[in-house]
Amino acid sequence: MRVTVLAGGTGGTKLAHGFALLEDAVDLSIAANVGDDTEIHGLVVSPDVDTLLYTLSGLVDRERGWGIAGDTMSAHAQFERLGEPTWFTVGDADLATHVHRTRRLRHGDRLTDVVGDMAVSLGIRARVLPATDDRHRTIVETDVGALAFQEYFVRLRQQPVVRAVRYDGVGQPTPEVLEAIASADLVVIGPSNPIVSIEPILVLPGVREAVAAVRARTVAVSPIVAGRALKGPADRMLESLGHEVSALGVARLYADIVEHFVVDEADADLAPRIEEELGLAVEVLPTVMRTDDDRRRLAAALVALA
Numbered sequence: 001m002r003v004t005v006l007a008g009g010t011g012g013t014k015l016a017h018g019f020a021l022l023e024d025a026v027d028l029s030i031a032a033n034v035g036d037d038t039e040i041h042g043l044v045v046s047p048d049v050d051t052l053l054y055t056l057s058g059l060v061d062r063e064r065g066w067g068i069a070g071d072t073m074s075a076h077a078q079f080e081r082l083g084e085p086t087w088f089t090v091g092d093a094d095l096a097t098h099v100h101r102t103r104r105l106r107h108g109d110r111l112t113d114v115v116g117d118m119a120v121s122l123g124i125r126a127r128v129l130p131a132t133d134d135r136h137r138t139i140v141e142t143d144v145g146a147l148a149f150q151e152y153f154v155r156l157r158q159q160p161v162v163r164a165v166r167y168d169g170v171g172q173p174t175p176e177v178l179e180a181i182a183s184a185d186l187v188v189i190g191p192s193n194p195i196v197s198i199e200p201i202l203v204l205p206g207v208r209e210a211v212a213a214v215r216a217r218t219v220a221v222s223p224i225v226a227g228r229a230l231k232g233p234a235d236r237m238l239e240s241l242g243h244e245v246s247a248l249g250v251a252r253l254y255a256d257i258v259e260h261f262v263v264d265e266a267d268a269d270l271a272p273r274i275e276e277e278l279g280l281a282v283e284v285l286p287t288v289m290r291t292d293d294d295r296r297r298l299a300a301a302l303v304a305l306a
Contacts, residue, residue, distance in 0.1 A: 001026055001027065001185045001306065002026075002027045002186070003029070003188065003303070004187050005029070005187075005190050006031045006189045006202075006211075007030050007031070007032060007190040007192055008032065008033030008035075008192045008193070008198065008200070009033070009051075009193055009231075009232060010230075011191035011221075011223050011231070012197060012198075013048075013052050013055050015295065016028070016055075016056070017055050017292075017295050018289065018295030018296050018297075018299030019188075019303075020056050020126050021299065022296065022299055022303065028125070028127070029126065029127040029129060029176075029180035030126055030127065031177045032052055032128055032129060033197050034046060034048065034111070034136055034200070035137060035149060035200030036149050036150065036153070036197075040088050040090060041079065041090070042102075043098035043101075044105055045090075046111075047066065049115055049130055050066075050097060053097075053115070053118055053119060056119070056122075056126055057119075057124050065231070067094055071093045072092045073091055076090055087154060087155040088150060097118070101114055101118075110133045111132075112130055112174050116128070116129075127180070129174065129177050129180060130174065131173060131174070131200070132174060135168065135170075135171065136167055136171030136200065136204070137149065137169055138167060138196055140152045140162050140164075140165055140196070141162070141163045143163065144156075144160045148168075153233075158233040161236075161240050162233075162237050164241070165241075172204065172205060173205065177207070178206065178207070181207070181211055182210060182213070182214065184217070186219070186306040188221065189218070189220035189221065189254060189258065190221060191221040191222060191223035193223060193232055193233070194238075194250055194253050194254070196237065212257040217259075217306060218260065219259075219261065219262060219302060219305060220251070220254045220261050221287055221298075221302075222251070222264065222287070224245060224247050224250050224267075225247075225266050227245055246270060248274055248277070252278065255278040260281045260282075261280045261281070261282050262282070262287060263282060263283075264284075264285070264286065264287040265284055268284045271284055283301075285298060285301050
């Protein structure tokens with residue numbers, strides 16, 4: 001079965017890994033958020049793409065959910081000695097990833113090709129597809145002013161209240177992403193932050209329309225469980241931007257492009273409301289992915305839906 005996952009952040013990455021764990025049962029493509037991308041120490045850093053690469057290759061630091069397990073910090077310590085900003089932690093092995101990516105981009109290679117080659121080098125079978133090869137950076141308008149996403153997320157620890165979201169750069173989706181959506185037997189919108197992990201993908205010209213065109217075989221998984229985000233600021237963002245902080249609130253954001261919606265067992269009481277108000281087919285499944293088996297079981301249940 002051909003499966004395409006739209007993913008960013010922790011939840012989407014875990015679910016993408018669950019599909020990868022199904023091995024030969026799934027031909028997996030992942031459209032990855034690049035709105036989080038930034039420059040650190042003069043290097044191009046792509047946090048969501050790298051977390052996918054590290055997770056799918058088994059390198060990820062599972063306790064933190066990002067970075068490489070067992071990475072050392074010699075370069076980071078030296079940057080600090082030299083007076084460089086060090087609010088964004090970059091390990092030594094992680095630094096090699098950023099150097100490699102930056103060198104190739106400066107030579108004119110597409111980000112899609114760079115990431116594809118990195119995936120092959122790391123033994124990853126899935127296609128990890130940056131949503132765009134163009135500059136497409138998420139800017140959050142907050143109560144302390146406009147902030148680049150990593151300034152908000154890492155340096156200020158998501159404390160400012162988000163009032164609006166916009167983008168720096170005019171990105172176009174890659175042909176690979178559009179083809180992966182159009183040809184998939186199952187399109188999955190992962191349980192990622194709908195505002196800053198999924199919307200940066202959907203806002204690219206033609207992507208939302210491409211998903212809507214296959215809505216009969218598209219499912220979204222709620223990242224809000226029992227009125228809260230499991231990790232990150234999704235619940236606070238939804239509230240400050242005027243959306244209901246619930247699985248129903250998330251379903252409303254996707255109602256025009258999906259036919260199926262998955263809520264956690266903790267939100268089973270919302271299923272009838274979502275079905276009645278939005279006309280979506282709702283499945284109640286255990287969506288909290290604490291272990292690899294949890295990830296695999298959720299992915300298998302979504303395959304069964306198709």
